[in-house]
Amino acid sequence: MLASFILDSIRTTGRYALLMRKVFARPERGRMFFRQFVQEVGKLGLQSLPIVIIISVFIGAIMTIQTKLNTENPILPAYTTGLVTRDTLLLEFSSTIMCLILAGKVGSNIASEIGTMRITEQIDALEIMGINSASYLILPRIAAFVLMMPLLVVYSMAIGLFGGYCVGVFSDIITVSDYLLGIQYAFIPYYIFYSVVKSLVFAFIIASVASFYGYYVKGGALDVGRASTSAVVNSSVLILFFNLVITNLMLN
Amino acid sequence: MIEVKHVVKSFDGGEPVLKDISAVFEAGKVNMIIGPSGSGKTVLLKSIIGLHRVDSGRIEYDGRNLPDMRMKDIRLLRREVGMLFQGAALFDSMTVLQNVLFPLEMFSPDPPARQVERAKFCLRRVNLEEDKYGLMPSEISGGMQKRVAIARAIALQPKYLFCDEPNSGLDPRTSLVIDRLIAELTREFGMTTIVNSHDMNSIMEIGDHIVFIEHGAKVWQGSRTDILHADCQELDDFVFASDLFKKIKQSSTH
Numbered sequence A: 001m002l003a004s005f006i007l008d009s010i011r012t013t014g015r016y017a018l019l020m021r022k023v024f025a026r027p028e029r030g031r032m033f034f035r036q037f038v039q040e041v042g043k044l045g046l047q048s049l050p051i052v053i054i055i056s057v058f059i060g061a062i063m064t065i066q067t068k069l070n071t072e073n074p075i076l077p078a079y080t081t082g083l084v085t086r087d088t089l090l091l092e093f094s095s096t097i098m099c100l101i102l103a104g105k106v107g108s109n110i111a112s113e114i115g116t117m118r119i120t121e122q123i124d125a126l127e128i129m130g131i132n133s134a135s136y137l138i139l140p141r142i143a144a145f146v147l148m149m150p151l152l153v154v155y156s157m158a159i160g161l162f163g164g165y166c167v168g169v170f171s172d173i174i175t176v177s178d179y180l181l182g183i184q185y186a187f188i189p190y191y192i193f194y195s196v197v198k199s200l201v202f203a204f205i206i207a208s209v210a211s212f213y214g215y216y217v218k219g220g221a222l223d224v225g226r227a228s229t230s231a232v233v234n235s236s237v238l239i240l241f242f243n244l245v246i247t248n249l250m251l252n
Numbered sequence B: 001m002i003e004v005k006h007v008v009k010s011f012d013g014g015e016p017v018l019k020d021i022s023a024v025f026e027a028g029k030v031n032m033i034i035g036p037s038g039s040g041k042t043v044l045l046k047s048i049i050g051l052h053r054v055d056s057g058r059i060e061y062d063g064r065n066l067p068d069m070r071m072k073d074i075r076l077l078r079r080e081v082g083m084l085f086q087g088a089a090l091f092d093s094m095t096v097l098q099n100v101l102f103p104l105e106m107f108s109p110d111p112p113a114r115q116v117e118r119a120k121f122c123l124r125r126v127n128l129e130e131d132k133y134g135l136m137p138s139e140i141s142g143g144m145q146k147r148v149a150i151a152r153a154i155a156l157q158p159k160y161l162f163c164d165e166p167n168s169g170l171d172p173r174t175s176l177v178i179d180r181l182i183a184e185l186t187r188e189f190g191m192t193t194i195v196n197s198h199d200m201n202s203i204m205e206i207g208d209h210i211v212f213i214e215h216g217a218k219v220w221q222g223s224r225t226d227i228l229h230a231d232c233q234e235l236d237d238f239v240f241a242s243d244l245f246k247k248i249k250q251s252s253t254h
């Protein structure tokens, strides 16, 4: 059981590596690559904005309320709530959790699009024209998402902080001035850099793993669904694993 | 001209799906690979184009042996190839016109305006009405999709044209339109055309040279006029499965 699982993983990793070698080739026509790239920036990046905004503003607000309730202690200074909220957003929520959520949205989108092209022979059609289908389909998606992810992450940080600010404005759980003091207190810009680095790695994982599962679909519509589930599950596990690795390297 | 010599192909070390197949496909002719379902027609066609790697044997495109080539050279060769897939395989994120334009944008040295002109010429050539050019593939009928796919396949004026079951899912009249189109274009451009089919109507309509395979082995080859009088039991069983052709045979031998 365990042995066959390990063997399977090695085989899958090998296939993934071979696919990536095909993906990173010089595009046939720069203009065509650019067109695909712009399209994917819109589809994977800009169209993810609404969900990023909604989730970030709510999590920011909820985190502020919970932190305030859990730190109801006269010894702790007034800025505690703002500071904790800020650091949680900057270190973990806006990068890792956001990426896990986007692994679901973007990952399943990529896997099902490419998978459908596979089972309807559109990928064969590309190959027959003499086009490197892996590079043509996958490279613009990876490039677009890796470019957009850090922007989404920084955006999520700002929106999350705004969510906390709303708690100050619309309730009497925390005062606006305490909150604003807290989110500025002992601010470490390096945290943002750390999150951006993580998001670059995670974006690559999401786009490439989803493409991998989509590209090698065999069968019919049901298998496309299965592939997109595998894409989401496996990229999520990889994100958690690399989160640990990067955190060890960068924060220790 | 495409020459296939002693081609053997198996999947994952199993029983060979193609067993030592040799055949010659001449330019300017409609060559047909026929045989019952599961006989290996699609595998043979995909092996000829290099979508499957063969175990052994030669596949020569006017002398150039495909199994010897590196991927880079195979891609160059494929720019001389057009293919009509069983399900049309149009890009579903692009309009009809964009589909035909796509190979031109990818490889044609012409300026964009000339490429659009060429794409429209190809669409007119397959008799597709102008008001369909802006529609998505899902918005047109199966027969029209096939025609668009033919237009896309001939956009770069290929030397070789491959069609996998061009008639599947089409009514007899639309089938005939597609068949005739394939035959006309083959003569017009002197292409080496290979068509996979198990449809007796198209075989008798357009087949210039016919290769019959069963269980992955070539059993018979010849012209469509020979087919009715061939001394080959397997071929007879295939051809005369339908009563109509039995009657044709009887009336022609009288």
Ligand SMILES: Nc1ncnc2c1ncn2[C@@H]1O[C@H](COP(=O)(O)OP(=O)(O)OP(=O)(O)O)[C@@H](O)[C@H]1O
Residues within 6 Å of the ligand: B011, B017, B035, B036, B037, B038, B039, B040, B041, B042, B043, B044, B198
């Ligand atoms: N990718 C593959 N892996 C393993 N076996 C395959 C593969 N593709 C085809 N085969 C096998 O090869 C044999 C021939 O299949 P093929 O698709 O060429 O038949 P066909 O003559 O085109 O049939 P049809 O007329 O139904 O399209 C079948 O037994 C099939 O199971």
Ligand SMILES: [Mg+2]
Residues within 6 Å of the ligand: B041, B042, B043, B165
């Ligand atoms: Mg077939």
